[in-house]
Amino acid sequence: MNVRILGLGEVGREDRAVAGGKGANLGEMVRQGFPVPPGFVVPAAACQAFFQHIGLGRELEGHNDLAPDDHERRCHVIRSLIEKAPLPAELSEAIMTAHAELIQNCDTEIRCAVRSSGTAEDLGEASFAGQHETYYYVGADRLLDMVKHCWSSLFSLEAVSYRATQRLDHGDVFMAVVVQEMIQSEVSGVTFTANPVTGDREEIVTESSWGMGAAIVDGRVTPDHYVFEREGLRLKEKRIAEKKFMVPPRLSQTTASRLQEVPHSLRLKETLSPDQARTVAEWAQKAENHFGCPQDVEWAMAGGRFYLLQSRPITIMGRQNITEGVEGQYVIFKPLIENFTDPVTPLTGDVVSLFFSPPLGCLVRGWPYLSLKYCKAVLPYQATDEELASLLYGMDVLKTNLKLFWLKLPLFLGLLLGGYLFFGVLLARTRRMPVGFMDRFRDLVRRTDADDKAGPFEMVKRFFSWSRYFDPIGNQAFMVNLGAVRYMFRMSLLRQLIRRWTLDLREDAEALLCSGAEGVLSAEMGRGIWDLAQEVKKSPKTRRILEAYQPEKVLAVLKDEPEAQEFLAHLGLFLEINGHRAFKEWELASIRWAENPAPVLGMVRNYLLIDSDPVEHERSMARSRRDLDAEIRRRLEKYPLEKAFRPRYRLICYIAERAKYFSRQRENSRFYYIMGFSALRKKILRVEAELLAAGKLKCRGDIFFLHLPEIDRLQSGRLEWSDVGVRIRERRLDHIRLSKMFPPKTIGVTFAEKQEDVEDQERDGKVLHGQPASPGEYEGVAHLILDPSISLELKPGEVLVAPYTDPAWTPLFLTAGAAVVEVGSYLSHAGTVAREFGMPCVVDLQNCTKLIHSGVIVRVQGDRGLVRIISRQGGQKA
Amino acid sequence: MTIIWEILVFMLGLCLSVQVVGALFSLIDLWSDLRRSWPVMARTILLWGGLASILTLMLGPYRSAFLWGMAAFMFLHIAFFYGYKRLFIRNRRLLEKEFRESNT
Numbered sequence: 006m007n008v009r010i011l012g013l014g015e016v017g018r019e020d021r022a023v024a025g026g027k028g029a030n031l032g033e034m035v036r037q038g039f040p041v042p043p044g045f046v047v048p049a050a051a052c053q054a055f056f057q058h059i060g061l062g063r064e065l066e067g068h069n070d071l072a073p074d075d076h077e078r079r080c081h082v083i084r085s086l087i088e089k090a091p092l093p094a095e096l097s098e099a100i101m102t103a104h105a106e107l108i109q110n111c112d113t114e115i116r117c118a119v120r121s122s123g124t125a126e127d128l129g130e131a132s133f134a135g136q137h138e139t140y141y142y143v144g145a146d147r148l149l150d151m152v153k154h155c156w157s158s159l160f161s162l163e164a165v166s167y168r169a170t171q172r173l174d175h176g177d178v179f180m181a182v183v184v185q186e187m188i189q190s191e192v193s194g195v196t197f198t199a200n201p202v203t204g205d206r207e208e209i210v211t212e213s214s215w216g217m218g219a220a221i222v223d224g225r226v227t228p229d230h231y232v233f234e235r236e237g238l239r240l241k242e243k244r245i246a247e248k249k250f251m252v253p254p255r256l257s258q259t260t261a262s263r264l265q266e267v268p269h270s271l272r273l274k275e276t277l278s279p280d281q282a283r284t285v286a287e288w289a290q291k292a293e294n295h296f297g298c299p300q301d302v303e304w305a306m307a308g309g310r311f312y313l314l315q316s317r318p319i320t321i322m323g324r325q326n327i328t329e330g331v332e333g334q335y336v337i338f339k340p341l342i343e344n345f346t347d348p349v350t351p352l353t354g355d356v357v358s359l360f361f362s363p364p365l366g367c368l369v370r371g372w373p374y375l376s377l378k379y380c381k382a383v384l385p386y387q388a389t390d391e392e393l394a395s396l397l398y399g400m401d402v403l404k405t406n407l408k409l410f411w412l413k414l415p416l417f418l419g420l421l422l423g424g425y426l427f428f429g430v431l432l433a434r435t436r437r438m439p440v441g442f443m444d445r446f447r448d449l450v451r452r453t454d455a456d457d458k459a460g461p462f463e464m465v466k467r468f469f470s471w472s473r474y475f476d477p478i479g480n481q482a483f484m485v486n487l488g489a490v491r492y493m494f495r496m497s498l499l500r501q502l503i504r505r506w507t508l509d510l511r512e513d514a515e516a517l518l519c520s521g522a523e524g525v526l527s528a529e530m531g532r533g534i535w536d537l538a539q540e541v542k543k544s545p546k547t548r549r550i551l552e553a554y555q556p557e558k559v560l561a562v563l564k565d566e567p568e569a570q571e572f573l574a575h576l577g578l579f580l581e582i583n584g585h586r587a588f589k590e591w592e593l594a595s596i597r598w599a600e601n602p603a604p605v606l607g608m609v610r611n612y613l614l615i616d617s618d619p620v621e622h623e624r625s626m627a628r629s630r631r632d633l634d635a636e637i638r639r640r641l642e643k644y645p646l647e648k649a650f651r652p653r654y655r656l657i658c659y660i661a662e663r664a665k666y667f668s669r670q671r672e673n674s675r676f677y678y679i680m681g682f683s684a685l686r687k688k689i690l691r692v693e694a695e696l697l698a699a700g701k702l703k704c705r706g707d708i709f710f711l712h713l714p715e716i717d718r719l720q721s722g723r724l725e726w727s728d729v730g731v732r733i734r735e736r737r738l739d740h741i742r743l744s745k746m747f748p749p750k751t752i753g754v755t756f757a758e759k760q761e762d763v764e765d766q767e768r769d770g771k772v773l774h775g776q777p778a779s780p781g782e783y784e785g786v787a788h789l790i791l792d793p794s795i796s797l798e799l800k801p802g803e804v805l806v807a808p809y810t811d812p813a814w815t816p817l818f819l820t821a822g823a824a825v826v827e828v829g830s831y832l833s834h835a836g837t838v839a840r841e842f843g844m845p846c847v848v849d850l851q852n853c854t855k856l857i858h859s860g861v862i863v864r865v866q867g868d869r870g871l872v873r874i875i876s877r878q879g880g881q882k883a
Numbered sequence: 884m885t886i887i888w889e890i891l892v893f894m895l896g897l898c899l900s901v902q903v904v905g906a907l908f909s910l911i912d913l914w915s916d917l918r919r920s921w922p923v924m925a926r927t928i929l930l931w932g933g934l935a936s937i938l939t940l941m942l943g944p945y946r947s948a949f950l951w952g953m954a955a956f957m958f959l960h961i962a963f964f965y966g967y968k969r970l971f972i973r974n975r976r977l978l979e980k981e982f983r984e985s986n987t
Contacts, residue, residue, distance in 0.1 A: 359978075360971070430905045437923060438912070438913075462975060478911075712981075713975075714982035714983075
């Protein structure tokens with residue numbers, strides 16, 4: 006076997022057939038003087054010779070005609086064959102000699118990165134992105150094995166399936182391997198010479214984090230984010246993230262998790278100085294100039310030096326790419342979108358789709374959508390697709406003038422009757438239940454959690470459906486939540502009656518009438534956090550610790566402080582009741598408060614900053630309700646029979662009482678069914694721990710990027726890490742890319758935006774239009790909170806600007822003067838809580854987190870859905 | 884005209900049966916809190932059970948349509964329950980199918 010190992014400088018972009026796509030690219034950069042770490046290439050010919058040597062051609066015969074299950078088995082056999090066969094002596098000697106030359110000039114022992122570099126990577130439209138393996142921290146002892154592992158990754162399930170769809174013969178594809186010095190970087194990152202989210206060519210975007218680049222490239226960390234203007238490289242935007250994890254520069258154990266926690270002092274520290282950030286952007290621009298198209302550049306910094314690890318064309322993923330490959334017409338399901346501001350992970354998507362897959366609704370790339378096709382068949386309107394999409398989106402529900410289509414009416418009424426017959430018993434069962442009837446759900450969760458035989462599917466069935474005929478309704482929290490949707494009909498009816506009978510009454514009359522329900526668990530949770538803050542105030546030492554340390558670190562310090570034990574006991578009691586809650590609580594990957602109470606401690610600290618008392622607030626609301634009640638009675642007196650029997654007043658009171666009842670039921674049922682998500686997460690984490698111990702998974706959190714059938718197969722041994730590793734990485738990256746985008750309102754259909762919005766924005770650029778959610782007008786300083794687990798300090802009277810809110814955000818509403826939220830509807834959490842607290846709120850204001858910066862003064866007009874940016878002075882980007 | 888009345892009474896039977904079944908479920912739903920909740924439970928069952936009984940007695944020639952309506956709902960109710968359970972199994976199979984298809 007006569008194969009020559011090539012230095013990186015010996016290959017160029019024309020040598021793809023020899024050095025593979027990655028090798029040729031790196032060689033080209035070395036030739037052009039880019040600071041690429043030294044290395045060599047084991048050419049594709051070596052792979053070809055080795056495959057012939059072990060007789061792989063015979064094994065591949067008939068591979069194209071195999072059944073799916075046989076594919077898994079066959080791939081496993083081929084990979085084992087490649088990995089177990091020894092390399093011919095001549096070849097292994099050549100590789101080890103090249104390696105010895107690579108490390109000879111180094112004082113310390115260096116580790117290498119061993120990277121697959123496929124020769125088919127640029128065959129027409131075949132990209133093979135991320136389907137082949139890369140190994141880090143490789144020393145001389147593992148080098149030959151890792152080269153073989155790279156070759157065997159040609160036969161991962163992904164790569165084989167992909168070649169099959171591209172009609173490429175498995176026997177014709179070979180792989181070169183790049184062996185490079187692994188830069189033990191203090192900081193690393195990725196730079197895009199065009200904005201990969203918007204496609205804007207005038208922006209250069211850099212993302213950086215501590216340690217090795219794998220943490221960013223594999224999507225395991227939220228990096229710092231820098232945006233430069235191309236012209237003059239002026240820093241346009243900077244967001245410093247909390248970097249919780251890193252892949253450290255040195256790692257001794259090969260099987261240990263590569264992820265380590267970032268020291269607390271570095272988590273919120275900026276990773277790049279302004280000069281460093283500019284240097285990175287300059288090198289990225291040079292790479293773009295050389296290759297002639299926008300580049301995605303991986304880089305690292307070590308010992309004050311800059312290294313370019315890879316440069317490849319950007320796969321720009323604008324909004325149009327979100328919908329790529331999605332067939333059909335869909336409209337976003339607004340009432341649910343606040344639970345899905347980020348797309349759900351694949352595992353959560355599977356779990357949700359088990360109980361959320363009627364023909365009307367579905368998840369598209371992790372977001373909830375309504376299918377226009379089915380809605381069109383059902384709704385009795387004579388309307389175009391665009392009109393119907395507009396109606397479903399909810400922008401013009403009240404103004405709509407769609408014509409009734411009489412022929413469809415019987416079908417519609419028939420479906421309504423069917424719906425009533427299906428849900429009627431549920432509605433009857435939940436009509437008048439005592440407060441606390443769902444407390445038993447906690448026992449159900451405890452029992453199911455203790456049952457080792459109950460797998461994820463069984464748990465989903467128990468928690469989110471009517472799985473046993475004689476199950477008490479208290480065990481069906483999710484079904485109760487569906488029934489409580491009646492709240493919105495009662496509210497709507499109440500609004501119409503009040504407007505008809507008592508003209509010019511205050512804008513928030515119906516919201517005020519329906520507020521103040523007893524026994525709302527999310528409100529009690531808010532009070533619980535307030536009580537914890539009062540407990541802290543009793544102990545000056547505890548207070549000092551809470552104020553001095555970041556929430557992530559404060560718990561460890563408090564445990565060592567004798568004076569804080571009383572507070573910790575109260576915290577324990579609070580978490581016993583509310584520990585299942587989290588931010589983004591529908592997402593199984595979200596860490597629950599019981600696992601990490603840092604968000605609770607952050608909220609306690611937030612309450613220490615304010616003087617207002619929630620009890621006083623409740624008293625004031627009760628006074629307002631009494632005044633409103635008296636006003637309604639006074640205004641109704643002019644109607645016949647009202648003085649004697651008060652029929653209208655009684656009707657208004659009855660409907661308000663019912664709306665209040667169902668509103669409480671809606672909040673409380675959510676409190677309980679989220680407990681189901683939390684228990685499910687616990688179960689999944691146990692499965693993950695087993696898979697990590699068996700080496701079938703490598704990092705915590707990976708399991709959420711698998712599908713349920715894949716987890717089954719990993720448990721039963723039908724899949725291994727080599728089959729799923731690449732998938733996990735790809736899905737993580739896809740998830741991160743999608744999380745940075747706003748889901749399109751519609752897919753496959755468009756509708757006209759409200760013209761006035763565009764006109765106003767064009768005229769003075771200061772008025773933003775959203776949807777009214779809670780009436781009132783308020784002017785104050787905006788405070789942008791993107792992630793409440795990082796930043797929770799909202800000063801009294803500030804205007805909360807947020808991408809979404811859920812019950813875990815509720816305590817912030819006590820401090821805020823008004824709220825502006827990127828997603829949601831009148832019925833969404835932000836609107837409901839804002840009405841409860843009597844503060845103005847505007848929802849569905851897209852991009853408000855980008856358009857309104859912390860520190861600017863804004864006027865929120867809740868009844869019109871407007872936000873005016875009054876002054877930009879003193880504003881700063883969050 | 885009779886047939887229209889019969890259809891209407893049949894529908895009434897359907898709807899009333901929903902309430903009767905809902906009321907009977909209160910026995911299960913409120914059992915754990917029986918000491919406090921028995922008045923609500925008794926009132927609900929007596930109200931809907933009583934109304935159904937009175938209508939059965941009073942409807943004369945339309946009695947059978949009413950009873951057929953009630954019986955039809957009972958059948959539908961059980962069918963819905965098992966259908967709903969099947970939906971879960973179907974969704975699980977769909978996940979499995981999607982996985983297999985994505986790997987071929």
